[in-house]
Amino acid sequence: MAQHNAGRLRILDSLGNVLMTLDGEGAVLQLGSQEVLAFEAGDARLKIGGQGIEGHLAVLDEAGHSALLFDASTATLYIGTQGNEGDLIIRDEMSRNALRFDASSAALYVGAIGNEGDIYVCNDAGETTFHVDGNEGDLAIRHPHTGLMREVLKFDASQAALSIGSHGKDGEVAVYDRFGEARIRLDGSSGRLHVQGADCAELFNLAPGSLSDAGTLMVIDIEECLKPCAAPYDRRVAGVLSASPGITLGSNSGVPLALAGRVACKVDASYAPVEVGDLLTTSPTLGHAMKATDASLAFGAVIGKALRPLPAGQALIPILVALQ
Numbered sequence: 001m002a003q004h005n006a007g008r009l010r011i012l013d014s015l016g017n018v019l020m021t022l023d024g025e026g027a028v029l030q031l032g033s034q035e036v037l038a039f040e041a042g043d044a045r046l047k048i049g050g051q052g053i054e055g056h057l058a059v060l061d062e063a064g065h066s067a068l069l070f071d072a073s074t075a076t077l078y079i080g081t082q083g084n085e086g087d088l089i090i091r092d093e094m095s096r097n098a099l100r101f102d103a104s105s106a107a108l109y110v111g112a113i114g115n116e117g118d119i120y121v122c123n124d125a126g127e128t129t130f131h132v133d134g135n136e137g138d139l140a141i142r143h144p145h146t147g148l149m150r151e152v153l154k155f156d157a158s159q160a161a162l163s164i165g166s167h168g169k170d171g172e173v174a175v176y177d178r179f180g181e182a183r184i185r186l187d188g189s190s191g192r193l194h195v196q197g198a199d200c201a202e203l204f205n206l207a208p209g210s211l212s213d214a215g216t217l218m219v220i221d222i223e224e225c226l227k228p229c230a231a232p233y234d235r236r237v238a239g240v241l242s243a244s245p246g247i248t249l250g251s252n253s254g255v256p257l258a259l260a261g262r263v264a265c266k267v268d269a270s271y272a273p274v275e276v277g278d279l280l281t282t283s284p285t286l287g288h289a290m291k292a293t294d295a296s297l298a299f300g301a302v303i304g305k306a307l308r309p310l311p312a313g314q315a316l317i318p319i320l321v322a323l324q
Contacts, residue, residue, distance in 0.1 A: 048072070079103070110134060145169060164188065197246030199261030199321065203254035204238075214243035215266045215316045216287035217303060218257060226257065228287035232271075233297040237282050239321060240265045240303065258321050265289055265303070265319045267310050274310040280319060288314060300324070 007024035038047045049055020049072055059068040065081040080086020080103050090099040096112035111117020111134040121130035127149050131140045137157030142149040143166075150166040165171025171188035185194040206212065207221035210228065218226040219236040226238060242258040267274060268288040274280070281301045283290035291306075292298040302324035308317045 143169065195246035197242070197244050197261075199242050199245050199258040199263040200247045201239075201242045201245035201249070201256035201258045203248065203250035203252075204257050205254050212241055212255070212287060214241050215264045216241045217265060217282060217289045218287075219282065226255070229282035229289075230284065230286050232282060232284055232290070233292070233294065233301040234282040235300040237301055237303050237323070239323070240319070259323075260321050262307065262318055263321055264316045266314065267306070267317050267319075268314045269310040269312050270314070273312065274306050274317070276306055276309055278306045279324070280304055280306055285314070289319070298324075 009020075009022040009024075010018055011020040013019055039045070040047070047055075048057055055072040057068075057070040058066045061067040061081065061084050063083070065084060066078070067081050067084055067086065069078040070076070071078070078086075079088055085103040087103055088099075088101040089097050092098040092112070092115055094115070096115055097109070098112050098115055098117065100109045101107070102109070109117075110119055116133075116135035118134050119130070119132040120128050123129050123144075127142070127144065129142050129149075131142075132138070133140075139153075139155040140151050141153040143152045144150070145166070145168040150169060152164070152166045152169050152171070154163045155161070156163070163171075164173060165188045173184075173186040174182045175184040177183050181196075183196045186192075187194065204218075204224070204226045207225040207227040210221075210226070212218065212226075212228050217229045217240055218238050219229045219234050220238050221227045221236075229237060239257040239259050240263050242256045242263050245256045245258060246261065248256055265280070266288045267280065268283050268285040268290050270285075271283060272291040272293050274291050279292040279298060279302045280289040281292040281298055281303060289303055292302055302322075304319045304321040304323070306317060306319055310317050
């Protein structure tokens with residue numbers, strides 16, 4: 001009977017150190033005496049690194065740069081190098097690019113023709129908190145409440161509808177300015193819309209040659225244009241130019257004219273001292289209001305009521321716009 005003996009090949013350096021071992025019994029290729037690199041044929045496994053020595057795997061491009069590098073010390077995979085961007089592609093069983101990360105544009109693409117892509121983000125309990133449906137284009141954000149995952153935000157692409165809030169969770173929408181201050185807030189618990197400004201304005205065009213600033217009392221001129229008032233008890237009175245209206249109606253051109261609410265208005269008290277609650281009308285002073293003292297002339301010419309007294313002189317004071 002023939003006897004089977006496993007073969008082993010060792011390559012030594014000039015000092016007798018083992019540089020490479022080929023073990024026929026285990027079909028193992030080993031480099032170095034500490035097994036810093038070994039290939040085990042039985043498990044089809046390549047091992048890089050050993051005790052006290054970290055393993056790195058580098059694939060170089062034609063310029064000698066590490067186009068792919070796996071750093072075992074940080075368990076990090078790097079793809080791409082200087083002058084050679086790295087992309088990551090994962091294909092499905094039909095060889096379609098089901099997931100692709102394009103490094104040049106820092107863009108992640110999920111899904112392919114015939115294989116829609118979804119994105120799921122789960123919490124530490126394995127529950128889906130964020131879901132993007134690649135086929136429908138829907139977005140859902142969930143939050144646990146009373147043991148159930150509730151959709152607190154959902155965008156339905158088929159209806160172009162955004163829903164915020166859910167059972168047990170009031171929805172709220174806030175819009176901030178560049179200083180971090182909430183300028184607009186929609187409160188789902190009360191159904192109220194809160195805006196920073198205190199008046200409702202509409203955009204109008206100015207009459208040719210008319211120059212006006214915020215607080216100017218305006219009257220109607222030709223062709224629905226506005227100009228500053230210049231006569232007492234003018235029934236063409238329209239409103240007050242607003243500096244920062246809470247709600248603006250109309251197109252994107254023109255000046256905002258406050259039609260209702262609280263707004264600062266130029267007032268001239270030289271005609272009569274103004275007290276809180278006094279009715280105000282147009283005055284001969286350009287763009288200024290005055291106290292309405294003649295009831296017979298005031299009808300149809302009142303712009304609103306004074307919210308602050310003005311004993312004498314001219315000043316900007318808050319008024320409540322209410323055309324009468």
